[in-house]
Amino acid sequence: MVSDSTATPLAASVVIMTNEREYDLMRSVTALLAQADPSWELIVVDDTPVLSPAMQAFLAENAAKFRYVRLTTKNLPRAGNVGITLARGRIVIFVDDDVIPCGGFVARHVAAYTDSSVGGVMGRIRQHNFPEWEPDPNPRDMGFNAFWHKHFNWRTRQPIAMTRGCNMSFRRDVLFEVGGCDEQFVAEGMRWDTDLGYCVRQAGYTIMYEPDAWLEHLYVPRGGARSRGLDLKRTEKYYQNNFYFLYKHRPPFWSAAYYTLAVFLAGYVRKEVIRQPALLWKIPRMMYRGMRSAKRLARNIPATFLPARVPDAAPGEA
Structure with a gap:
């Protein structure tokens, strides 16, 4: 179960995985850095093949403000595992690279973990093609069918069955317990986030929906896990x-x-x-x-996609 490790100095780590969406990434990073606080860190894991001059300049200008890692292969769950492994926060918050978070976003996620039974938190998603609010799901709808949920814009704080990678968080210890993100979800990694939340629930933890931890999902059609038309x-x-x-x-x-x-x-x-x-x-x-x-x-699912143990995280460790 969850251990309250005193070795980890930060309350939270925000992880963004990105691919070929530089302008939107810069906008999201800027919005998060505007809320910068010593209690949390920002980690960007990027598998964009070639960086534009604008992106290189942005990274040089903000090098001391967040941690940036380049990968040579495109695999969204693998990028997530890199973020988990690097994270020094007790809570790991995943957000998309095309989002604008609400004020106090990180603190709102962290505050949702007052109950030790909560292993993950799903924040509210505001999106231009979603209704502002939707009727709360049936509290009894905690079965497997809930994996079709995609809007996550209900009014009531409540336990839910599934998660979506746009705005979700987990206890870092729990992520190691369930083996991290399953890297056998290929290409853009469709369903890696649903799977991760489901595995946390199967391990005996509660996934809590927290409407106060909201963000605006810009749902940019280019780059990332989206493309127009059908390949x-x-x-x-x-x-x-x-x-x-x-x-x-x-x-x-x-x-x-x-x-x-x-x-x-x-x-x-x-x-x-x-x-x-x-x-x-x-x-x-x-x-x-x-x-x-x-x-x-x-037929052959590895038990874990993470290091064998949670790496020690000393204050100031990069």
């Missing part, structure tokens, strides 16, 4: 990640039947087929390939 290889990885999540946590037949019906007949396919009707015959093939790859991965 068939990307679509195959989309299906692979979703099937992998289900195979990891549910019996294979249940996973295949449930996801095929729920997703193939739902929005992702429907909107893309309307745009490009010729895809109607290609998408089932991509779904099958993704399902087959996911099944192979689910």
